[in-house]
Amino acid sequence: MKVAYVFTTSGHTASYKLGKMILPQLESGTHGVEVVGMMFFDDNTFILRKGDPMGERLAKVAKEQGILLMMCDQCALERGLAEGEFGTVPSQCVATGTVEGVAVGCFPDLYGALAGNPPDHVISL
DSSP states (O other): OEEEEEEOOSSSIIIIIIIIIIHHHHHHTOSSSEEEEEEEOGGGGGGGBTTOHHHHHHHHHHHHHTOEEEEEHHHHHHTTSEESOTTOSSOOOEEOSBOTTEEEEOHHHHHHHHTTSOOSEEEEO
16 A cells, blocks of 8 residues: 655644654554655645754655655745745745755645655545
8 A cells, every 4th residue: 555644734743743653664664555755834844954863864765765755835935945936837946955855846746746656545644
């Protein structure tokens, strides 16, 4: 089974649920499903900053396992994690100051990025 995670809830969603539960399982090979993508909204985007220990671990796992890491373009722009113009499809934004391999976009960009390897389920956290 393939899943994609969407981190939408404010607070400690990325740092706690991803950092304490999902990421350790991905690193140890015990997560139980194939993760094909993760989309980050609001302050959850901060986990993807270059130098963030959890973000660096996530980038390594994503590269090894072929997991898409994407930030909401407007959320990333507002937080200084992207440059470009909001509201274009496809997004004209690029990540800046993030861990390796992070894409920036809106829902149409996410759908396009996952089209070649679609998830069976999308889980919002």
